Amino acid sequence: MNKVIALLLILSLQSCQFFDKKVPDEKDLLEQELKKIDWAQVDEFPSFSICDSITDKASQQSCFYETLSTQLHSKLKDDSIAKLFPQLDTIQVKVIISSDSHVNFEPIISDTIAYNKTQLDSIFQLRLTDFPKINPAIKRGIPVKTEFQMPVVLKK
Template identity: 30%
Template sequence: MRTLLLMVGFILFVSCELFTSRQKHTDRLINEELMAIDWNDVDQYPLFEECDELAEKPLQLQCFREHMIRHMADTLEGLEYQVSEDLQDTVRVDLLIDEHGFITVLRVQGTDTVDQMIPGFNDEITERLNDLTTVKPAIKRGVPVSIKFRLPIVLNTEN
């Protein structure tokens, strides 16, 4: 009888441990998978229609940047400012491309020199670039995701 009681107790103990260990095992696998994901990279960059979505990632990024720069140049074409002295500087534009492919200017990071010589330049850039076209969003593990980019605008004037 004592042996039977010990066996029943052992079986109950082991069966409870099985449920607990399965949950712990599942949690551990999920945590390992989450830790293995590189959250700073995407599987596919945002793409303009002219870009090949089957191309390798570096080519996708290159195509995206080239088309984005072309769109920015077309959008900013015709902006004219007069400055009192030569200006050679770079303004950086932080863009957000959301999971729907909409492009938004997060920030225009100019310099004090640009702010002094061309008042309102950052606001004008933001206003014009917020009307850019949409793109196919970036993809991470099969899901559309938001991504940020920083693109430079080089200012070079001659009096």
């Protein structure tokens, strides 16, 4: 009986080799995981608090863009931009939403139009100071910075 137990003990110690598998390299695993991530898309779009109750991703994105567009138009509807820059009917606005919900707006106008960039920037900063809070976009559970451009129609 002792010989059988000794034999089983020796076999069980030797069989541990069969379970020994090579562990992949940490860098290889990281590279594989980074290749799987689509860096051009976010899991959740930035949102206003009024759009948070919407569960459908497309509807939530549409709500965000509509609310953002409405807010931009209402804040920039003053005639000062139209008076200072009569040749402008539409301004492309670069919207930058940082991961900590800070929002920055940069007007983008083609170089063919002569304008005072600092004056236009100061008007934008003055008009958009009390902009409603925007929750940042989410990528893999982490808030991320997003940037995009939106047209703002000054004249109709």
